[in-house]
Amino acid sequence: MTRARQLYAEKWYASALAVFLQAADIGNVEAMMYLGVMCGNGQGTPVNYEMAYAWFSKAADAGETQAMNNIGLCILRAAASSELSPGPELVSQGRRSGNGEAMFNTGVMYRDGLGVPVNNREAMKWFRRASEAGDLLGTNEVGVLYQKGLGVEVDYGEAMNWYRKAADSGSDSAMYNIGVLCEDGLGVTRTATWPSPGIARPAPRGMPPPKSG
Numbered sequence: 001m002t003r004a005r006q007l008y009a010e011k012w013y014a015s016a017l018a019v020f021l022q023a024a025d026i027g028n029v030e031a032m033m034y035l036g037v038m039c040g041n042g043q044g045t046p047v048n049y050e051m052a053y054a055w056f057s058k059a060a061d062a063g064e065t066q067a068m069n070n071i072g073l074c075i076l077r078a079a080a081s082s083e084l085s086p087g088p089e090l091v092s093q094g095r096r097s098g099n100g101e102a103m104f105n106t107g108v109m110y111r112d113g114l115g116v117p118v119n120n121r122e123a124m125k126w127f128r129r130a131s132e133a134g135d136l137l138g139t140n141e142v143g144v145l146y147q148k149g150l151g152v153e154v155d156y157g158e159a160m161n162w163y164r165k166a167a168d169s170g171s172d173s174a175m176y177n178i179g180v181l182c183e184d185g186l187g188v189t190r191t192a193t194w195p196s197p198g199i200a201r202p203a204p205r206g207m208p209p210p211k212s213g
Contacts, residue, residue: 001030008034013044024055032059033067040074049074065102073105100135103127107141111150120151131165137212139166140174144212147177160187173212 001023007016017038023031032055038044040052052074059067107126110119124145130138143162146155160181166174181187 001028004031004034008038008043013038015044017044024058027062029059029062029064032056032062033064033070036067036070036074040070071102071105100130100133100138103130103133104135104138104141107138111141111145120145122151124151131162136166136169136171136174139169140171140177141212143174143177147181156181156187158187 001019004016004019004023007013007019017035020031020034020038024035036052036055036059039048039055041047045051053071056067056071056074060071103126107123107130109116110126111123112118124142127138127141127145131142139162143159143166145151146159146162148154152158160178163174163177163181167178
């Protein structure tokens, strides 16, 4: 594997691919991960998302939790070309893995209809699970769905709660979304009153969309 890694680092992809294939054939999980990346990126072989998915799936079955996130990324990249439609299989693997990134990607698939029908209730469920696993993107996205009323009733208070949770852990998108809600007095209690009728008030405006991610 040391030789294979060196070949890969030096961008001798075809040679590295041959060595990784030999290692993967005898059950080396690291080699499976490299092969998935190389098939997905077209390194030493034409881009092939189906093969990338297959190698990541083998690594996941062998207990490599990071492979679940790579499967999700593979699906997202392949969606436009309709090369893959994993449906329930990826959902089942994501449930087993406990990987927050994989759960977030599963939520994105349901939210955007990538390989599965659009289902915002399912998206909300997976974003919540991603959040519970510590994924900040999932935490912010729960807030976005509450703010937009996707899969749930519009609830600015709940949106604010989720944004604050994500912002407390460093999410820039959540901080932005908090600012938007505060500026429009949504999900917060106003402490100031409007000026008297003789003083001009700001013109009403549309609320900008919340940021995902």
